[in-house]
Amino acid sequence: MSKTRVKICCIKNIEEAKSAINFGASAIGLVGRMPSGPGPITDEEIKIITSYTPPPIATFLLTSETKVDEIVNHHRRVNTNTIQLVDGLENESYKELKEKLPGVKIVQVIHVIDESSVEEAERIFAMADGLLLDSGNPNKAVKELGGTGRVHDWKLSRKIVERSHVPVFLAGGLNSSNIRKAIEEVQPFAVDLCSGVRTNGNLDLKKLEEFFRFVEY
Numbered sequence: 001m002s003k004t005r006v007k008i009c010c011i012k013n014i015e016e017a018k019s020a021i022n023f024g025a026s027a028i029g030l031v032g033r034m035p036s037g038p039g040p041i042t043d044e045e046i047k048i049i050t051s052y053t054p055p056p057i058a059t060f061l062l063t064s065e066t067k068v069d070e071i072v073n074h075h076r077r078v079n080t081n082t083i084q085l086v087d088g089l090e091n092e093s094y095k096e097l098k099e100k101l102p103g104v105k106i107v108q109v110i111h112v113i114d115e116s117s118v119e120e121a122e123r124i125f126a127m128a129d130g131l132l133l134d135s136g137n138p139n140k141a142v143k144e145l146g147g148t149g150r151v152h153d154w155k156l157s158r159k160i161v162e163r164s165h166v167p168v169f170l171a172g173g174l175n176s177s178n179i180r181k182a183i184e185e186v187q188p189f190a191v192d193l194c195s196g197v198r199t200n201g202n203l204d205l206k207k208l209e210e211f212f213r214f215v216e217y
Contacts, residue, residue: 004183004215005190007060007169008197008208010039014052016203023205023212027058029084029192032074034064035143037136038201039194046078060084060107064143068093072100082107085128087138094127105129107169110160111136112152121160131164132192133157135172149173149195157186176210183215191215 008020009029017028030046031039050059059080065071067090075083082105089097089108097106107130110121121131135150136143151173161168167189174182175196182191197207 004188006212006215007058007190007192008194008203009060009062009171009192010194010198011049012039012041012203013045014049017049017053019203019205019208021053021057023208024216025057027060027082027190027192028053029060029062029194030078030080031062032064032078034062034086037148043074043077046080050078050080058082058105062086066090068097068100071097075101075104081105084132085109086134086136087143092124092127094124107132109134109136111138112156112160112172113137115156118156118159118163122163125163125165128166130167130169130189131160132169132171133160133188134192151178154182154185157188161187176207176214179211179214 005026007027007029008025010031011017011028020028030049034040053059060082061075061078061080062084063071063074064087065074066087084107086109106128108124108128109132110117112133135148135152157170169190169192170186170188171192174191174193197211198204
């Protein structure tokens with residue numbers, strides 16, 4: 001099995017980005033305005049962090065926008081090399097979005113709730129550049145679009161990984177105590193976490209070090 005990559009999300013500033021990259025992150029997540037959840041920062045702050053981050057590190061803009069033009073405008077304000085769509089794309093207009101943002105990778109979040117989430121993932125395989133499996137619930141009155149700190153049903157995630165033609169990231173309640181089990185059971189391309197390496201909202205270097213030790217075990 002190839003080495004599992006790591007994306008550290010909810011990065012707040014250049015110092016956090018440096019720490020994540022130095023410990024071995026191959027991607028960082030930068031959270032735009034959200035209806036709920038941790039880690040949102042301003043577009044100006046995202047652009048500063050993006051401009052600092054060297055290739056080949058992937059910079060993910062987490063956007064809650066659902067319309068192509070609004071997603072494009074959000075991206076133009078921040079200049080990341082990847083867009084993470086945390087909600088459903090209106091009319092599943094992936095082709096139009098890619099045409100307007102050539103060279104930018106599109107990763108669609110699938111909130112793993114039940115078997116219908118597997119069906120949703122299968123429908124999107126051919127349209128997005130990657131999938132990210134999280135534990136939110138966009139059907140709630142106040143949408144949960146990530147950052148819940150909850151673990152979902154990894155058996156469903158494994159089904160998605162086995163059927164996917166694109167890279168799959170696993171998120172949702174990951175930390176040093178469960179990461180080995182998560183990798184073994186799901187076998188994702190990459191893992192993604194926020195709260196699992198934070199204390200009082202700040203990136204905790206001891207937790208970060210411990211997490212990477214278990215990932216690389």
